[in-house]
Amino acid sequence: MPAPGDSATHGAFQRLQKRLGAVYALNSPESTVPHVVVALPSFSVGESLLSHYRSRLAALEHRFLCSLLMLRIPTARLVYFCSAEPDAAVIDHYLALLPESLDASDRFHLVVVDDRSARPVATKLLERPDVLADVTRWIGDDPAFIEPWNVAEPEQQLALALELPINGSAPDLWPLGFKSSGRKLFRDAGVPIPPGLEDLTTVSDAVGAIEQLRTGHPDTPAVILKHDDSASGDGNAVIHTDDLEPPGALAARRRLRSRINSLEPWYLDELEKGFVAESRIVGEQFSSPSAQVEIRPDGSAVVLSTHEQILGDDGQVYLGCRFPADPSYAPELGAHALAAARVLGERGAQGRAGIDFVTARSGDEPWSTHAIEINLRKPGTTHPYTVLRHLAPGRYDVKTGCYTDDTGVSKHYVASDNLVDENWTGIPEADVIAAFGQAGISFDPTTRTGVVPHMLSCLAIDGRFGITAVGNSAAHADELQQATISAMHDLVATFS
Structure with a gap:
């Protein structure tokens, strides 16, 4: 197998991915062709994000046991990789939600590597050629593909080892989801973004950017610094500016520098790798909705859902969601998300992605919507939507922002x-x-x-x-x- 990151790996992966479209198309309730989906909840994330979830990684992998519900497709079989054995009662509970006539348990193959270290499960599997050989035998001659959480080098190498295409963007496209790249992509797609600056790397850059934003937008109460390579609000820091001297004043610059330098050392270290500074959007009414999109192997895109994100007290860290988003602006979210997803598809991205927004208004003003982030992976809204679409199959109408199941019930x-x-x-x-x-x-x-x-x-x-x-x-x-x-x-x- 080629070494990670070299040209041979890139070429081999591109050839492998050409097989994705045909097998991806089989995974629908109307399918009559036997096929296999390999669920890979492998978390290849940065150290700063990993530090928050290290003890819970194995449990987070179990979120995607909802993939079992995909076995409502009679011709599908499922391989599920994870680091720790799920409780049998949980497996039985998911299977009991499906009609007994489907014999879903006979089409399910659980693979536990029994390793709770804070490493991607893909890395652990690459150390177990015996396990991979067993999975290959279980799949047999049926067409198969991998459904990942994200795709970094470990997941790419696992796809090559199993000789299975993977429904995700190649690792070299990962920077498309960085905050600076996201702002540029939104501009190219014609999607509104908050006032801000990107491609920053130093504390001095941050001070200068904040002063520039305060000058152009005097009502800005705060500026949010965001690490380029971060997720779930982990790399965000809110710098309040509403108590500062006027822009340009030496005292204001000194106080800004002091506030930024008081951030945690790890946070300041990550700033050097790249960040953006954005004006905090505010209003009497405020929300942080998101959209979930699927970029198909042929580059076309579809909006699967919109959600209201439930955030922590600081308004930065994702805790949960409500579906669907408020219908007063959900159609606009869908239109903006589709525009961004199409540009992502043109640039080679594929698989699931999340687009985060902020919306605000005061009084009777119309909602003001801005895109703030691209998650080039399965977002936190993936597993709840998976539950809905398999247990209450239906259709999300992008134009109305409503979901109706196949019996006509909202x-x-x-x-x-x-x-x-x-x-x-x-x-x-x-x-x-x-x-x-x-x-x-x-x-x-x-x-x-x-x-x-x-x-x-x-x-x-x-x-x-x-x-x-x-x-x-x-x-x-x-x-x-x-x-x-x-x-x-x-x-x-x-x-x-």
């Missing part, structure tokens, strides 16, 4: 990876699933409403897990999430 959900309470730490996963059933909130395939849990293995780490709560209205979905929390508190009480 569907909504609220999803989170961060339902957490230290009192939940160590609760057995099977007990949680049983408690949801007793509370009457488990997903019901007949009504197509209810709660589907994920990441239950994180309960053993810090009392955290996630859900997708599907309802027939936004209020219904919220009620199901609150009922989930109540069911957990009731469960804790049984251990007292």
Whole structure:
């Protein structure tokens, strides 16, 4: 196999990827051709992001056990790679959501490398040629492709080792998702962006950029510095400017420099690798929606969904989402996301991507929408949307911003990876699933409403897990999430 990053690797990967289109097209409910999907929740991320999730990486891999629901396609088989054994009760719960007549369990092959080190599962698999040989035998002669979380060198090397195309962008395209590159791509696509500057590398650059933004936009209350190569708000720092002397004043520049230099040392080190500075968008009403797009192997693009992102108290870190986004601006989000996705496709990107926005307005003004980020990987909205599209299949209408299932019923959900309470730490996963059933909130395939849990293995780490709560209205979905929390508190009480 060629060495990572050399021209031979690039050529071999390009040849391999030419096979993707044909097998990708097979993975639909109408398919009559046997095929295999290899789910690869392999997280190749930077050290700063890894430092926040190191202890939870194996549990985060389990979020994508929702891939089991893809087995509603009768001709599909599924290989699922992960670093730690999922609880059997979780596997059984997902399979029970599918009709028994599908014999889904017979078409599922779980591969556990049993290695909880904070490395991508692709790297661990490359050290196990025996495991890869077993997977190759299980796939046999059926056409197959890899469905990854992202594609960096480890995932590319695994694709080459398995000789399977992968539904993601080549590693050399990864910089398309950097903050500076994203601002340029949005401009090329005609998508509005916040006032800002890109391709910055020093504290002096940051001070100069903030002063320039304050001069051009005097009402700017804060400027956000964003590392080029970062995700989930991890590389963002808010620099408040509303208490400073007028732009250009020496005292203002000194105070700005002091505020930036007071950031954590690791953050300042990452600034040197590249960052952007953007005016913080504000209004009496404010939201941080996103769109999820799929760039097909032929370069065409489709908008799958729009979401309202649920962010932490600082407004920067992703915690969960609501679907769909507010219909008053969801069609605009869809149009902007499609424009950006088409440019990404023209530049060779493929697979899933997320486009993040901010929207704001004051009084009766129209919403003002700006694109702020490209996630050239599966975004955090992927697994809840996977649950919906397989358990309540239907169509998201980009023009109206609404989702209707194939029986004509409108569907909504609220999803989170961060339902957490230290009192939940160590609760057995099977007990949680049983408690949801007793509370009457488990997903019901007949009504197509209810709660589907994920990441239950994180309960053993810090009392955290996630859900997708599907309802027939936004209020219904919220009620199901609150009922989930109540069911957990009731469960804790049984251990007292």
